[in-house]
Amino acid sequence: xxxxxxxxxxxxxxxxxxxxxxxxxxxxxxxxxxxxxxxxxxxxxxxxxxxxxxxxxxxxxxxxxxxxxxxxxxxxxxxxxxxxxxxxxxxxxxxxxxxxxxxxxxxxxxxxxxxxxxxxxxxxxxxxxxxxxxxxxxxxxxxxxxxxxxxxxxxxxxxxxxxxxxxxxxxxxxxxxxxxxxxxxxxxxxxxxxxxxxxxxxxxxxxxxxxxxxxxxxxxxxxxxxxxxxxxxxxxxxxxxxxxxxxxxxxxxxxxxxxxxxxxxxxxxxxxxxxxxxxxxxxxxxxxxxxxxxxxxxxxxxxxxxxxxxxxxxxxxxxxxxxxxxxxxxxxxxxxxxxxxxxxxxxxxxxxxxxxxxxxxxxxxxxxxxxxxxxxxxxxxxxxxxxxxxxxxxxxxxxxxxxxxxxxxxxxxxxxxxxxxxxxxxxxxxxxxxxxxxxxxxxxxxxxxxxxxxxxxxxxxxxxxxxxxxxxxxxxx
Amino acid sequence: xxxxxxxxxxxxxxxxxxxxxxxxxxxxxxxxxxxxxxxxxxxxxxxxxxxxxxxxxxxxxxxxxxxxxxxxxxxxxxxxxxxxxxxxxxxxxxxxxxxxxxxxxxxxxxxxxxxxxxxxxxxxxxxxxxxxxxxxxxxxxxxxxxxxxxxxxxxxxxxxxxxxxxxxxxxxxxxxxxxxxxxxxxxxxxxxxxxxxxxxxxxxxxxxxxxxxxxxxxxxxxxxxxxxxxxxxxxxxxxxxxxxxxxxxxxxxxxxxxxxx
Numbered sequence: 001x002x003x004x005x006x007x008x009x010x011x012x013x014x015x016x017x018x019x020x021x022x023x024x025x026x027x028x029x030x031x032x033x034x035x036x037x038x039x040x041x042x043x044x045x046x047x048x049x050x051x052x053x054x055x056x057x058x059x060x061x062x063x064x065x066x067x068x069x070x071x072x073x074x075x076x077x078x079x080x081x082x083x084x085x086x087x088x089x090x091x092x093x094x095x096x097x098x099x100x101x102x103x104x105x106x107x108x109x110x111x112x113x114x115x116x117x118x119x120x121x122x123x124x125x126x127x128x129x130x131x132x133x134x135x136x137x138x139x140x141x142x143x144x145x146x147x148x149x150x151x152x153x154x155x156x157x158x159x160x161x162x163x164x165x166x167x168x169x170x171x172x173x174x175x176x177x178x179x180x181x182x183x184x185x186x187x188x189x190x191x192x193x194x195x196x197x198x199x200x201x202x203x204x205x206x207x208x209x210x211x212x213x214x215x216x217x218x219x220x221x222x223x224x225x226x227x228x229x230x231x232x233x234x235x236x237x238x239x240x241x242x243x244x245x246x247x248x249x250x251x252x253x254x255x256x257x258x259x260x261x262x263x264x265x266x267x268x269x270x271x272x273x274x275x276x277x278x279x280x281x282x283x284x285x286x287x288x289x290x291x292x293x294x295x296x297x298x299x300x301x302x303x304x305x306x307x308x309x310x311x312x313x314x315x316x317x318x319x320x321x322x323x324x325x326x327x328x329x330x331x332x333x334x335x336x337x338x339x340x341x342x343x344x345x346x347x348x349x350x351x352x353x354x355x356x357x358x359x360x361x362x363x364x365x366x367x368x369x370x371x372x373x374x375x376x377x378x379x380x381x382x383x384x385x386x387x388x389x390x391x392x393x394x395x396x397x398x399x400x401x402x403x404x405x406x407x408x409x410x411x412x413x414x415x416x417x418x419x420x421x422x423x424x425x426x427x428x429x430x431x432x433x434x435x436x437x438x439x440x441x442x443x444x445x446x447x448x449x450x451x452x453x454x455x456x457x458x459x460x461x462x463x464x465x466x467x468x469x470x471x472x473x474x475x476x477x
Numbered sequence: 478x479x480x481x482x483x484x485x486x487x488x489x490x491x492x493x494x495x496x497x498x499x500x501x502x503x504x505x506x507x508x509x510x511x512x513x514x515x516x517x518x519x520x521x522x523x524x525x526x527x528x529x530x531x532x533x534x535x536x537x538x539x540x541x542x543x544x545x546x547x548x549x550x551x552x553x554x555x556x557x558x559x560x561x562x563x564x565x566x567x568x569x570x571x572x573x574x575x576x577x578x579x580x581x582x583x584x585x586x587x588x589x590x591x592x593x594x595x596x597x598x599x600x601x602x603x604x605x606x607x608x609x610x611x612x613x614x615x616x617x618x619x620x621x622x623x624x625x626x627x628x629x630x631x632x633x634x635x636x637x638x639x640x641x642x643x644x645x646x647x648x649x650x651x652x653x654x655x656x657x658x659x660x661x662x663x664x665x666x667x668x669x670x671x672x673x674x675x676x677x678x679x680x681x682x683x684x685x686x687x688x689x690x691x692x693x694x695x696x697x698x699x700x701x702x703x704x705x706x707x708x709x710x711x712x713x714x715x716x717x718x719x720x721x722x723x724x725x726x727x728x729x730x731x732x733x734x735x736x737x738x
Contacts, residue, residue: 132639158656159610160610160655161651162691165689181549187614241482244625251626255504262506265614267551473612
C-alpha cells in the first residue's frame with residue numbers, strides 16, 4: 001500500500017475532516033465505492049497534501065453519507081456516479097439526479113430539466129450526439145440569443161461502456177489490455193498508472209531500466225498529443241496551413257511510436273512488473289533531432305500569427321478559484337496558476353532524476369492562450385527528457401514477477417497528457433481484480449469546462465473547447 | 478498571414494505516393510494481427526484460448542480456430558504460446574466484405590452482401606462517421622487520414638458532415654445502447670443505395686466491451702458491408718479497406734489467411 005495515511009471515519013466526522021483538509025491547504029481528488037469484507041461497501045475519499053502523499057479516508061456506506069459537494073464541489077460528479085452504479089445515497093447532494101445512468105424517475109427528470117430561461121429571443125440549440133466531422137459522440141445544449149451563449153449543458157455519457165466493471169475477475173495481465181483501451185490517445189498513461197497500482201499492491205519495485213524506458217514512452221505520448229492539440233487549435237482559428245502542419249508533426253511522432261514500440265498508440269509495452277518488450281531505441285534520438293527544428297519553427301510561426309493569438313487571448317477564461325474548486329487538472333489547471341504535476345508532486349518512474357531536466361510550466365491568465373502555452377512548454381520539455389532518458393537508461397532486466405496477494409489494494413497514478421490519472425485497484429480472495437476505479441483527467445476537466453462557456457459567445461466556443469483538449473472516451477469510460 | 482502558405486509551399490509535398498505509386502505506407506514497425514500455424518500446436522494445449530481477453534481463439538475439431546474479428550492485437554497469446562504456433566506479424570490489412578473471411582475455421586465459403594456497382598459513386602465515395610462508443614483510438618486514426626501524409630482526398634474519398642450526402646456509414650465502437658437511436662437515425666437519413674462499415678474490432682464484434690451497456694458490434698443493428706478489425710485500424714489499413722470496397726484493389730484476407738501465405 002503506497003498511501004501515506006489511511007483513516008477510518010465515521011460519517012459524522014466527515015464534514016469536519018473535509019473542512020480541515022481545505023484549511024490546511026490540502027486537496028480533495030476523488031471518491032469511489034470499494035468492496036469490504038462481508039459483502040459490504042465503503043466509500044473511499046482520496047486527497048493529497050503537498051509533500052506528504054495521498055490520504056485515503058474510509059467511510060462505511062451502510063447508510064446515507066453526507067454529501068461533501070458544497071465543501072469540495074469537484075466531488076459532485078463522483079458522488080452522483082457512485083449513486084448511479086453502487087446505489088449509495090449522499091444526503092444533501094445539490095444535484096440529486098443521475099449522472100451516467102438513465103434518469104431513475106419522473107421526479108429526477110424534473111430535477112434535471114434544463115434551466116428555465118425564457119423570452120422571445122432565447123433559443124435552444126441541441127447539438128449532437130452525431131456532429132460534423134470525425135469527432136467523438138456527445139450532445140450539447142446551448143441557450144443563446146444571437147451570438148451570446150447564456151447557458152451551456154454538455155451530455156457526455158452516451159458512450160459510457162461500463163469499463164470499470166469489466167476489470168472485475170480479470171488477472172493483472174488481462175486487466176492491462178482493458179486499461180490500454182479506456183482512452184486510446186492516453187493508452188500509455190493508462191498502462192502506466194494501472195501497472196504502478198498493481199506493482200504497489202504486490203509490493204515490488206521495478207528495475208531502473210524500466211523506470212527510464214517508461215519516461216520515454218510517457219513523454220512520446222505527451223508529444224504526439226500536444227502536437228495534435230496545436231494543430232486542432234489552429235484549425236479552430238481557421239489557420240488551415242497551421243492545422244495541416246500541426247497534425248503532420250503529430251503523425252510523424254506516431255510513426256516514431258510504431259518504430260519504437262510496435263504501436264502508434266504506444267500499447268503493448270508497459271506492463272505490471274516492467275516492460276513487455278525492450279524499446280527499439282536505435283534511431284529514436286536522431287528522429288527526434290530531425291523533428292526538433294520543424295517543431296520550433298512551427299511554434300515560432302504560431303507565435304507570430306496575430307490572427308491566431310487574437311482569437312486565443314481572453315477566450316474561455318478559467319479563474320484560479322473555479323479551477324481549484326471544480327477540480328481542473330493537467331495543463332488546464334497549470335494555465336490557471338495551479339502549480340500541480342504528479343511527476344513532481346508524487347513522483348514516479350525516473351522523473352525525480354535531476355539529470356532528466358523535468359520542469360513544470362505554469363501560466364496565470366487562465367485563457368485559451370495560456371492553455372496552449374503550457375502545452376508548448378511541455379512539448380519542448382518532453383523532447384529534452386526523452387533525449388536525456390535515452391542516454392541515462394541503464395542496462396538490466398526489463399521485467400520482474402509481480403503477483404499481488406489476495407485482498408491487497410493500492411493506488412497507482414500518472415500525469416497523463418491531460419492531467420491527473422489515478423487507478424485504485426482492489427484484489428479479491430482469488431487473487432483476481434475485484435474492483436478497479438479510474439479517475440480520468442477528462443472526467444475532471446469536463447466538469448470544469450462549462451464554467452468557461454456560460455456568458456460567452458458562439459464564435460469562441462470551438463476555440464475554447466479545443467483549448468481544453470478533452471476526450472469523451474476518457475470521461476465516459 | 479500569407480507567410481503560412483508561402484512557407485508551406487516551400488517545404489514541398491509531405492504526402493506519400495502509396496498506395497497508387499511507390500512510397501512508404503507509414504506503418505514501419507507496426508505490429509499486426511498474430512499469425513496462426515496450428516500444426517505447431519501441442520496436443521491438448523489450450524493456453525492461448527484461456528489467456529485471450531476477447532475470446533478470439535477457440536478449440537475446434539481441426540485444431541485452433543482464430544477469429545480476427547475479435548482480435549484486439551494485444552499480443553497476449555503470442556507471448557503465452559509455448560510452441561510458436563502463434564507469432565507476431567506485420568499484417569494489418571484485414572478489411573473484408575464477408576464476416577466469415579475473418580475466421581480461420583470458416584467451414585463454408587464466406588458470402589458477402591452485394592457489391593456496389595461501378596456507377597454507385599461516380600468514382601468518389603462520401604463517408605459519414607459515427608462514434609458509437611469507441612475509446613477514441615479509432616477517431617484518432619480516422620482524423621489522421623486527412624493529415625498531409627495520407628491526404629485521403631487525393632483518392633476521391635471524403636468525410637461528409639451530413640448523412641444526406643453519404644454513401645457509406647463508418648461506425649466505430651461496440652455500439653452503446655445510448656448511441657443506438659442516434660445511429661439508427663443517421664442511417665435512415667442516408668439516401669439509398671447506402672452501405673455500412675464496421676471499423677475497428679469493437680464495431681466488428683464488440684471487442685473489449687461486449688454486453689452490459691453495449692451491444693456486440695454493428696451487426697446487432699443493421700447488415701454490414703465492410704468489416705475492418707484492428708485496435709485501432711491504422712490509417713493505411715483504413716485506406717486499403719475503402720479502396721477494396723470500391724473494387725480498386727483486391728481483398729487480401731480469405732478465410733483467415735493472407736493471400737501471400
